[in-house]
Amino acid sequence: MNKLELKYILIVSILLTLSFPPFWFGFLASIALAIFLWFIRNSPPRDCFRLGYWLGLIWGAMTLFWIAASTLTGAVLAISINALHYSLVWWLYGIFKRRSEVFALLALPFIWVSMEYFRLFSDIRFNWLNLAHTQTYFTPFIQIIEVTGYHILSFVIVILSISLYSLVKFKSKYKSIPIILSLLVVLSFVIYGIIRIKQLDQMKLSLIKAGMVQPNVDPFEKWEPLFQKEAFDMLMEESQELVSDPVDLIVWPETATPFFLKNRFDELKRISRFTELYQVFLLTGTPDYGYDSTGQEIWTYNAAFFFQPGHTNFEHYYKMALVPASESMPFKQTLTFLRDLDVGGGDFFPGKEFKVFHFLISKKMGYHGKHGYERSEHDKLQKTEVGLSAIICFESVFPQIVRQFVSNGSNLFTIITNDGWFGLTSGPYQHKQIAVLRAIENRRSIVRCANTGISCFIDPIGRVYNEASLSTKANLKAHLPVINETTFYTKNGDWFGKLILWVSFVLIIVKLLSIYISKYRSTG
Numbered sequence: 001m002n003k004l005e006l007k008y009i010l011i012v013s014i015l016l017t018l019s020f021p022p023f024w025f026g027f028l029a030s031i032a033l034a035i036f037l038w039f040i041r042n043s044p045p046r047d048c049f050r051l052g053y054w055l056g057l058i059w060g061a062m063t064l065f066w067i068a069a070s071t072l073t074g075a076v077l078a079i080s081i082n083a084l085h086y087s088l089v090w091w092l093y094g095i096f097k098r099r100s101e102v103f104a105l106l107a108l109p110f111i112w113v114s115m116e117y118f119r120l121f122s123d124i125r126f127n128w129l130n131l132a133h134t135q136t137y138f139t140p141f142i143q144i145i146e147v148t149g150y151h152i153l154s155f156v157i158v159i160l161s162i163s164l165y166s167l168v169k170f171k172s173k174y175k176s177i178p179i180i181l182s183l184l185v186v187l188s189f190v191i192y193g194i195i196r197i198k199q200l201d202q203m204k205l206s207l208i209k210a211g212m213v214q215p216n217v218d219p220f221e222k223w224e225p226l227f228q229k230e231a232f233d234m235l236m237e238e239s240q241e242l243v244s245d246p247v248d249l250i251v252w253p254e255t256a257t258p259f260f261l262k263n264r265f266d267e268l269k270r271i272s273r274f275t276e277l278y279q280v281f282l283l284t285g286t287p288d289y290g291y292d293s294t295g296q297e298i299w300t301y302n303a304a305f306f307f308q309p310g311h312t313n314f315e316h317y318y319k320m321a322l323v324p325a326s327e328s329m330p331f332k333q334t335l336t337f338l339r340d341l342d343v344g345g346g347d348f349f350p351g352k353e354f355k356v357f358h359f360l361i362s363k364k365m366g367y368h369g370k371h372g373y374e375r376s377e378h379d380k381l382q383k384t385e386v387g388l389s390a391i392i393c394f395e396s397v398f399p400q401i402v403r404q405f406v407s408n409g410s411n412l413f414t415i416i417t418n419d420g421w422f423g424l425t426s427g428p429y430q431h432k433q434i435a436v437l438r439a440i441e442n443r444r445s446i447v448r449c450a451n452t453g454i455s456c457f458i459d460p461i462g463r464v465y466n467e468a469s470l471s472t473k474a475n476l477k478a479h480l481p482v483i484n485e486t487t488f489y490t491k492n493g494d495w496f497g498k499l500i501l502w503v504s505f506v507l508i509i510v511k512l513l514s515i516y517i518s519k520y521r522s523t524g
Contacts, residue, residue: 001054008039009051013059019134020063022429026134033161038168041101045094052090056083063129066427078126078324085115096511099518105166107507109158113151114504117497120398126324127397128430131157136433139462140193141186142440146487149399150437151497156185197461200443201368205481206384207375208361208412210457211242212251212449216473219420219451222258231258232267235284236274238475243278247477248361249386253451254285254302254393254418261286261305268314275309281359282307283390285416288316299349304390304416306357318351319392321401354404357388366479372457372465373479386412386482391438393417396431399494402438406490411482413438413446420452424470428454436462442490445480 001009015032018025036055040048060079067075092111097104112131119127132153135142142153163179215234222231235257239250261267261284275282288303302319363384366375389405389412396402396415405413415435419428432454439446439458446458453470457478468474 005051005054008035009055009058012036012039012055013062016059017062020129020426020430021133021136021433022426024137026138029131029134029157030160030164033158034164037161037165040090040094041169043094045091045098048094049087049091053083053087055090056086060129063426066422066425069423069425070421074323082126082129085119089115092508099514103511105162107504108162109155110500110504110507112158113155113497113500116154117151117494117501120400125321125398130154132437133430133434136436136462140190140197142437142462143193143196144189145437145441146196146443146489148496149441149489149494151494151500155500156182156189159185200461204365204367204376205373205483207364207366207373207479208249208386208482209247209364209477209479210249210251210447211239211247211475211477212447212455213238213242213256214253214450214453214455214468214472214474214476215256216452216471217420219418228258236270238473239274239282242475242477243280245477246278247280249281249283249388249447251414251416251447251449252282252284253449253455254416255287256284256416256451257286260288262288271307272312275307279309281309283357283388283414283416285392285418288318300347301351302348302392304392306388306390308359315355315357317353317355317357317390317392319348319395320350320352321395321398322348322350323394354408355390356405356408356410357390358409359386359388360384361386364479368459373459373481375479384482388412388414391415396438397434399438399441403442403490403493406442406444406486411444411484412480413444415446415448417448418451419454420450428470432456436464441487443483443485443487445482447480
């Protein structure tokens with residue numbers, strides 16, 4: 001890579017990094033891609049592949065550096081493999097533009113979104129640097145995803161970048177038409193969002209009063225045997241403060257109990273007595289274990305336990321989407337020798353059930369007000385059923401996983417996480433903002449409880465309430481709406497992403513046929 005290439009790639013990488021949380025400069029994503037389009041305008045496919053990889057690598061390192069705080073090997077693998085996605089996109093773009101740049105530009109949004117869609121699947125899935133994540137602070141603009149899913153945001157961002165590039169590259173008197181049309185699309189999304197927000201804010205909704213504990217325990221220290229009792233006592237003390245003003249539900253973060261809770265009878269008894277005394281439901285993250293199908297091998301799980309007042313037993317959910325090379329080695333169930341590789345993470349196995357915890361609460365009605373959702377004092381209390389899902393950490397970045405909980409009866413989300421591994425970096429901010437998309441897609445409230453932050457409540461419009469800062473101990477509570485209606489996206493899934501995938505497939509076939517026909521004619 002020469003100096004000029006390095007200069008351009010650094011500029012584009014910096015702009016892309018600044019477009020992601022915690023920065024509020026999401027508009028820079030389109031400008032960055034437009035600059036990269038200008039830079040590779042005369043590059044052959046091989047150079048497009050090479051430069052695309054360097055862009056993905058440097059941009060990835062700038063945006064995902066925080067992974068190294070937990071596992072250096074995992075960070076290297078995640079960033080280097082993720083960069084291949086972008087090299088493939090730009091390589092295809094280079095092939096397409098070899099004969100027609102206009103065709104290549106028309107194809108680019110479809111190829112890009114197809115790559116993002118593919119990244120949702122397989123054991124090496126790492127759906128983090130998605131262009132849609134740059135828009136999570138712009139609440140009116142992103143309300144459309146309740147219909148389309150979040151892929152449409154990436155699609156529009158790429159179209160905007162192409163429009164900006166066309167203004168500079170082409171000399172036609174019609175060159176301003178693409179940018180005008182793109183801005184009209186953005187404006188239509190904003191208008192739709194404003195109307196939908198107003199409609200939802202005027203609705204009278206059932207409310208649940210939820211509380212959560214952010215214990216702020218050092219994730220490296222909490223597993224020390226001498227500290228385990230202190231960590232659990234802290235959770236109980238903070239929960240005791242929460243029930244001084246009664247709540248329906250209390251949430252503790254991912255692996256809040258630094259031990260196998262189901263084997264700790266004293267702690268289980270304390271939780272059971274607490275939930276019974278205060279008539280409160282409690283969900284906590286904890287490690288758990290079971291046996292494989294042969295009954296010979298122990299498998300460990302990243303789990304959530306749910307306790308109900310008056311019940312001595314508990315229900316459980318096992319995390320299904322594990323962090324590659326951090327929580328689990330990819331493909332280890334097929335290639336069993338991979339379990340012996342130590343990359344500084346865990347050796348968890350994925351769960352298989354989209355478990356929803358069902359329980360009854362006293363129904364409270366209310367509206368959205370100046371300080372969040374406020375209960376109406378004139379309505380009689382009635383019993384209503386809540387379907388609670390425990391989305392654990394990394395799972396929240398996968399819309400198809402979160403959506404499935406709603407299909408199984410969930411009308412309230414919890415996201416429990418332990419972002420303490422990443423310290424005071426951008427990682428926890430990025431993770432929190434991704435949850436905003438899940439709330440809007442499904443029109444569900446979210447109780448987001450993190451060990452060291454960022455804990456908060458997110459309403460079905462994607463607004464964040466009562467946020468607890470990083471590295472602080474806190475207990476939080478809020479009224480949240482419980483909505484039972486399902487969105488078009490929830491009912492139909494990633495139809496937009498699938499549509500883009502099929503169009504991309506057709507475009508590639510058309511291009512291959514044109515190359516074949518051209519070669520046939522030249523040799524004929």
